[in-house]
Amino acid sequence: MSNKPAVSIKDMLKQDLILSSGHRMCAGCGAPTVIKLMGMALRGPTIVCNSTGCLEVATTIYPYTAWKIPWIHVAFENSAAVASGALEAINAMREKGHYKHEHVDVIAIGGDGGSFDIGFGAISGALERGHDFVYMCYDNGAYQNTGIQRSGATFTGQETTTSWAGKVIPGKLERKKPLAEIVAAHKIPYVATVEPSNFRDFIMKFRKALDAEGPGFIHAFSPCPRGWRSATEETISISRLAVETGLHPLYEVINGEEWIMSGPSKRVAEAGLKPVEEYFKTQGQFKHLFRPEWEGFRKKIQEQVNHDWEVLKKRCGVE
Amino acid sequence: MSEKYNEIPIAGNIIEPGNSEKYKTGGWRAERPILSDEKCLWLKNGTCGRCWIFCPDMAVILTEKDGKHAFAFNYDYCKGCGICANECPTDAIHLEKE
Secondary structure, X not given: OOOOOOOOHHHHHHOOOOEOOOOOOOOOOOHHHHHHHHHHHOOOXXXXXXXXXXHHHHHOOOOOOOEOOOEEEEOOOOHHHHHHHHHHHHHHHHHOOOXXXXXXXXXXXXXXXXXXXXXXXXXXXXXHHXXXXXXXXXXXXXXXXXXXXXXXXXXXXOOEOOEOEOOOOEOOOOOOOOHHHHHHOXXXXXXXXXXXXXXXXXXXXXXXXXXXXXXXXXXXXXXOHHHHOOOHHHHHHHHHHHHHOOOOOOEXXXXXXXXXXXXXXXXXXXXOOOOHHHHHHOOHHHHHHHOHHHHHHHHHHHHHHHHHHHHHHHHHOOO | OOOOOOOXXXXXXXXXXXXXXXXXXXXXXXXXXXXXXHHOHHHHHOOOOHHHHHOOOOOEEEEEEOOEEEEEEOOOOOOOXXXXXXXXXXXXXXXXXO
């Protein structure tokens, strides 16, 4: 593993992959690509603490593991707490001379359920204590592993098995929790949103999060063909579309104050947002929004997205 | 798994990293990706590689030896999702029914 993150295909091919083939994630899942790209940004020995979720379950079905680096499975709610414990244990052992590695990075990974809802207290606590670790949330928009229940990360209008679209409601009525903004409000050194289709942007941001002195937070978008009722081959293009429609804008926040819009989103700002309908059309979980009775609701979603986008542009100082 | 109860590592530990490679997921596949050599940018000049970057199953094998580039699919693990075909900028990959 090198001193510079691998962003060109030649450098990437030289890197050791941290996840091997033969894992049992669904065909077309975005999460293994997210982990592969994360591996390109690593700078040396690394420990991964993975809370319960699709990724944890499907990569480590006994007696197999797909991970090639040290990996701990922890409960749904405490990957951030375990990561801070691992980090402090290493520091204590090093002081006593029991630990040989000069430097070790600790990464906590959680799904959107484990990060937005269940593990939120542990994340907030770990950020406040200021441990030098990186938390990555891979966000597939619902509790996909347990059967597509709604979570804090579910978009407005998204149909899940606990927010069915029918005659009474058009899927989830509430807004998506702005997790990256909430984390940025902890005034930690580095927060960024990423998604796999802009892979260079992903890798550079992840390395920045590792390099930051103190906690870093990465919010990664990760499409789920099974839960979203989308075609398996469209995973990466849907992810790109989420940036182009402004549903998952890409930005960085330094020390909770300096907001920087990333290149791919800046290009979107120049060209103008695509209508959210283009994103909704690619997925079966939004098909009810195209019924005539929910047209007004769909327009409301578009207004909300436009409003959030304008607020973000103002924050980042982009015209 | 054919080991007896007293032959497996204590506490169900898995002591071999990345041993999921012993579990072949190729049987999940309904459609098989096929490469047309003449369009592939990796074979032409060793650039692009988007299929390798985005393959969630690490089933694309790109190799380079003495300036010659080679391409292969690992059909033991490919689940046939079709991301490689969809992301290929020159449409060099297409899917065929198994």
